[in-house]
């Protein structure tokens with residue numbers, strides 16, 4: 001019941017101010033965010049690497065409304081790519097980008113986002129790593145997939161994300177499940193209308209399994225983005241059924257969530273990648289995590305009450 005309210009709040013400037021000003025917010029945010037600085041993120045990459053985990057780094061930011069913010073987002077990713085290069089971490093850590101942080105919603109935003117993401121993808125390739133384009137609300141999907149298409153001409157390893165809650169996604173999976181294509185499948189984290197997305201969790205889960213089947217059967221590299229034990233077990237069954245060995249697909253989970261499960265999978269020989277957000281603009285990301293899971297919200301409320 002609360003999830004739609006929290007997801008609406010995740011895009012409210014007024015709520016952003018209230019939540020950010022609450023003194024207890026920070027410790028709760030720290031559960032999900034690696035830190036504010038690039039150095040914090042690199043430290044976390046090293047820690048996770050020591051535990052056998054790979055990483056995708058997200059410089060927090062989204063929904064920019066000013067062209068100068070889009071440039072700042074691009075520059076933050078260029079610095080990240082440079083750091084990964086300098087520290088020779090490209091084989092262990094890739095980058096996840098939200099195109100709305102690169103100006104996708106501005107007037108002429110499609111071209112602006114493409115112009116800003118291109119040097120980042122080039123810098124990633126120089127650093128021996130790659131970029132995955134996060135997927136945002138349904139109004140952005142066509143633009144994001146079109147930008148992906150252009151980037152893949154020169155950088156076929158650029159990753160896509162698809163969301164099983166959208167009706168269109170099975171079709172998108174079929175189109176994307178081709179040789180060399182890296183595709184992260186998630187359930188979807190935005191508030192979407194019934195005209196475009198399943199509203200019942202069970203339907204979202206069923207669609208997730210159908211999409212997994214398409215990706216595992218196809219020629220690409222499936223990236224199973226979920227904390228759900230059922231989806232993880234089904235992914236392993238499907239991988240076996242379609243003759244994929246560990247390393248011919250991977251599991252992905254968010255920083256701070258189900259760490260014991262991440263380690264269990266690594267110990268079982270699976271490849272696991274942790275999505276590590278860092279930076280100061282944590283509000284939207286944080287609110288989506290609260291919306292996803294009542295226990296996260298309860299932790300936040302208990303912190304408030306404990307003061």
Ligand code: FDA
Pocket residue numbers: 133134135136161163186187188189190225226227228229231252253254257258274275292293
């Ligand atoms: P879901 O929330 O449906 O929970 C199912 C079950 O999983 C729970 O009942 C519980 O057993 C277990 N579980 C879930 N969370 C847990 C926790 N905190 N602790 C213990 N158990 C837990 N979304 C999007 O729209 N665009 C994107 O680009 C991305 N990118 C992305 C990257 C990665 C690596 C991940 C893991 C996720 C995303 N997402 C995303 C978010 C995604 O869409 C989704 O909102 C969350 O992953 C939550 O869905 P789950 O599949 O994890 O399970």
